[in-house]
Amino acid sequence: xxxxxxxxxxxxxxxxxxxxxxxxxxxxxxxxxxxxxxxxxxxxxxxxxxxxxxxxxxxxxxxxxxxxxxxxxxxxxxxxxxxxxxxxxxxxxxxxxxxxxxxxxxxxxxxxxxxxxxxxxxxxxxxxxxxxxxxxxxxxxxxxxxxxxxxxxxxxxxxxxxxxxxxxxxxxxxxxxxxxxxxxxxxxxxxxxxxxxxxxxxxxxxxxxxxxxxxxxxxxxxxxxxxxxxxxxxxxxxxxxxxxxxxxxxxxxxxxxxxxxxxxxxxxxxxxxxxxxxxxxxxxxxxxxxxxxxxxxxxxxxxxxxxxxxxxxxxxxxxxxxxxxxxxxxxxxxxxxxxxxxxxxxxxxxxxxxxxxxxxxxxxxxxxxxxxxxxxxxxxxxxxxxxxxxxxxxxxxxxxxxxxxxxxxxxxxxxxxxxxxxxxxxxxxxxxxxxxxxxxxxxxxxxxxxxxxxxxxxxxxxxxxxxxxxxxxxxxxxxx
Amino acid sequence: xxxxxxxxxxxxxxxxxxxxxxxxxxxxxxxxxxxxxxxxxxxxxxxxxxxxxxxxxxxxxxxxxxxxxxxxxxxxxxxxxxxxxxxxxxxxxxxxxxxxxxxxxxxxxxxxxxxxxxxxxxxxxxxxxxxxxxxxxxxxxxxxxxxxxxxxxxxxxxxxxxxxxxxxxxxxxxxxxxxxxxxxxxxxxxxxxxxxxxxxxxxxxxxxxxxxxxxxxxxxxxxxxxxxxxxxxxxxxxxxxxxxxxxxxxx
Numbered sequence: 001x002x003x004x005x006x007x008x009x010x011x012x013x014x015x016x017x018x019x020x021x022x023x024x025x026x027x028x029x030x031x032x033x034x035x036x037x038x039x040x041x042x043x044x045x046x047x048x049x050x051x052x053x054x055x056x057x058x059x060x061x062x063x064x065x066x067x068x069x070x071x072x073x074x075x076x077x078x079x080x081x082x083x084x085x086x087x088x089x090x091x092x093x094x095x096x097x098x099x100x101x102x103x104x105x106x107x108x109x110x111x112x113x114x115x116x117x118x119x120x121x122x123x124x125x126x127x128x129x130x131x132x133x134x135x136x137x138x139x140x141x142x143x144x145x146x147x148x149x150x151x152x153x154x155x156x157x158x159x160x161x162x163x164x165x166x167x168x169x170x171x172x173x174x175x176x177x178x179x180x181x182x183x184x185x186x187x188x189x190x191x192x193x194x195x196x197x198x199x200x201x202x203x204x205x206x207x208x209x210x211x212x213x214x215x216x217x218x219x220x221x222x223x224x225x226x227x228x229x230x231x232x233x234x235x236x237x238x239x240x241x242x243x244x245x246x247x248x249x250x251x252x253x254x255x256x257x258x259x260x261x262x263x264x265x266x267x268x269x270x271x272x273x274x275x276x277x278x279x280x281x282x283x284x285x286x287x288x289x290x291x292x293x294x295x296x297x298x299x300x301x302x303x304x305x306x307x308x309x310x311x312x313x314x315x316x317x318x319x320x321x322x323x324x325x326x327x328x329x330x331x332x333x334x335x336x337x338x339x340x341x342x343x344x345x346x347x348x349x350x351x352x353x354x355x356x357x358x359x360x361x362x363x364x365x366x367x368x369x370x371x372x373x374x375x376x377x378x379x380x381x382x383x384x385x386x387x388x389x390x391x392x393x394x395x396x397x398x399x400x401x402x403x404x405x406x407x408x409x410x411x412x413x414x415x416x417x418x419x420x421x422x423x424x425x426x427x428x429x430x431x432x433x434x435x436x437x438x439x440x441x442x443x444x445x446x447x448x449x450x451x452x453x454x455x456x457x458x459x460x461x462x463x464x465x466x467x468x469x470x471x472x473x474x475x476x477x478x479x480x
Numbered sequence: 481x482x483x484x485x486x487x488x489x490x491x492x493x494x495x496x497x498x499x500x501x502x503x504x505x506x507x508x509x510x511x512x513x514x515x516x517x518x519x520x521x522x523x524x525x526x527x528x529x530x531x532x533x534x535x536x537x538x539x540x541x542x543x544x545x546x547x548x549x550x551x552x553x554x555x556x557x558x559x560x561x562x563x564x565x566x567x568x569x570x571x572x573x574x575x576x577x578x579x580x581x582x583x584x585x586x587x588x589x590x591x592x593x594x595x596x597x598x599x600x601x602x603x604x605x606x607x608x609x610x611x612x613x614x615x616x617x618x619x620x621x622x623x624x625x626x627x628x629x630x631x632x633x634x635x636x637x638x639x640x641x642x643x644x645x646x647x648x649x650x651x652x653x654x655x656x657x658x659x660x661x662x663x664x665x666x667x668x669x670x671x672x673x674x675x676x677x678x679x680x681x682x683x684x685x686x687x688x689x690x691x692x693x694x695x696x697x698x699x700x701x702x703x704x705x706x707x708x709x710x711x712x713x714x715x716x717x718x719x720x721x722x723x724x725x726x727x728x729x730x731x
Contacts, residue, residue: 330602330603334580345584348577349577349581360566361566361576377566378567378570380696384571389562390572391533418527424667425668454660454661456669480535480694
């Protein structure tokens with residue numbers, strides 16, 4: 001079986017399976033040649049995007065071994081397991097667990113565990129693979145061919161022609177002439193692969209400040225069990241936050257399913273907290289309100305709780321009568337409602353500096369930090385009636401005007417099929433468009449209008465007489 | 481007037497606790513929004529949805545007594561009567577920065593919001609704006625709200641547009657509509673004006689109607705200015721008057 005892709009107008013083999021490799025097929029061969037050699041060839045179109053998606057999914061799943069994980073292209077993953085091995089017994093246990101995990105989803109992998117990422121990469125791709133103690137890996141790397149440096153084709157050839165076949169040949173030589181010939185990048189590569197220089201990986205997800213894991217021998221399925229585990233993890237998290245005098249602003253629960261699916265649920269709080277009961281309640285509400293509920297499948301075999309964002313929070317001392325300050329329970333209300341309804345449903349009003357009515361204020365999620373304070377609202381003239389409507393239509397709704405007078409409010413208008421007789425009106429309040437945002441915005445003349453029933457409207461005419469042929473009228477809002 | 485006053489005083493006497501502002505309001509309007517009670521407000525016609533929200537917000541502001549206000553808004557209200565506009569709230573003296581607006585896709589969620597908010601001591605008043613008849617707003621739901629309010633923290637106002645008054649566990653039931661405002665100089669539309677009818681109140685009392693306007697400076701309802709009336713000034717009808725440019729009002 002081979003994967004084929006189209007390169008330069010010809011179908012070429014992109015990858016071959018072991019059976020095909022046995023018949024002498026290699027990637028890069030044209031499909032026609034391959035067919036000539038092996039007529040009974042099964043071909044599948046190569047889809048690099050699917051490969052990448054699979055790799056991403058595996059990376060999410062392998063996040064169970066360590067939070068420090070990055071893609072190591074092509075087709076590789078780099079895991080920084082510093083301080084993680086004890087969770088699986090020892091390093092051998094961790095390597096075995098990783099192989100088992102990959103085998104279960106049908107992947108054959110090569111792995112190497114060494115003291116630097118580059119050494120591990122070289123040993124996995126060009127060497128025997130396996131687990132190497134510190135010091136031992138250097139010996140092993142020295143035995144690798146120079147190709148393990150992954151230089152360009154030309155440079156590798158140049159090294160081989162010079163009789164330098166193995167890394168050891170380079171290591172034994174003074175570096176300066178080599179650097180002069182092959183560039184500074186070359187000596188950096190050599191230093192890293194040999195472990196003289198240690199470059200840490202850049203993880204796919206920045207590791208959270210606090211992570212607490214629970215691994216199960218038996219996968220758990222029951223909601224009550226999940227909640228109990230979350231509660232336990234929160235106790236541990238709260239302890240660690242307390243020791244660091246920190247409070248969490250965002251908590252993430254990662255549910256690792258047996259079949260490799262990972263689901264992450266995040267809850268955010270309006271202010272830093274380490275109150276585990278409140279956070280557990282947020283998780284409960286969030287889990288209950290999920291549009292796509294948490295599906296345990298054959299069970300979760302690991303649950304991870306991470307604190308994504310922390311903030312300094314002084315140790316608190318509840319007062320004797322058990323009361324909490326008002327601000328705290330209000331922000332808890334915001335958190336609870338946000339967890340249940342989503343941030344776009346729990347809003348605060350914020351003034352904006354614009355004369356356009358639709359841009360004069362906005363509604364922001366209440367969990368966000370306060371941008372503009374109350375004093376930023378414009379000053380009011382005493383004794384004025386409200387000049388802006390209590391409720392506004394977005395977009396403005398068209399009205400049909402009757403008995404119009406030029407440059408004045410209509411005497412009658414029809415809105416939603418109801419005819420309104422104008423009893424009194426005030427205006428126009430002329431508001432020009434924001435030409436710096438979009439050109440050709442028409443000027444609007446706003447009128448405050450009261451009809452004979454006593455209802456108050458905010459009408460506007462778009463465009464001036466003369467500027468447009470037939471100005472259109474809209475109702476933009478309703479006054480109380 | 482004196483008769484009215486005595487009557488109002490007798491009404492006020494029945495309330496459990498009075499906000500400090502009430503002494504001033506009492507001459508016009510019995511704002512006996514005691515803590516821990518639920519009040520039903522009905523819009524007389526669906527077109528009065530904005531009036532009822534404004535009335536509810538005004539009442540909530542009085543009841544909250546400086547604490548936060550939570551406005552639970554059924555999404556249908558936003559579609560039918562427009563989305564709340566921050567500057568508009570500000571112009572009514574409603575302190576939009578201290579208000580939490582919570583949008584609810586359905587009535588069930590709206591009720592949850594109401595209960596959650598009532599259980600929070602920092603929330604002084606809750607306004608729930610609902611649109612249309614809804615089975616979810618049953619007597620049971622009303623009792624639940626009353627029970628949640630019974631904690632004694634806040635006052636809840638349930639503003640319903642497009643619904644007919646129905647029995648509930650509320651302390652009082654009102655029917656509200658917008659009325660013509662007392663026109664300002666030059667025939668300009670005046671302050672927010674309401675006609676509020678007390679349909680029923682726990683403890684008895686006959687239905688009565690108050691016509692009043694919202695005064696944003698004192699943040700209270702008051703009787704319209706003496707010279708007002710439903711008389712529409714003719715001047716505004718004249719094209720010459722209407723076409724006058726934007727004029728300044730004399731304070």
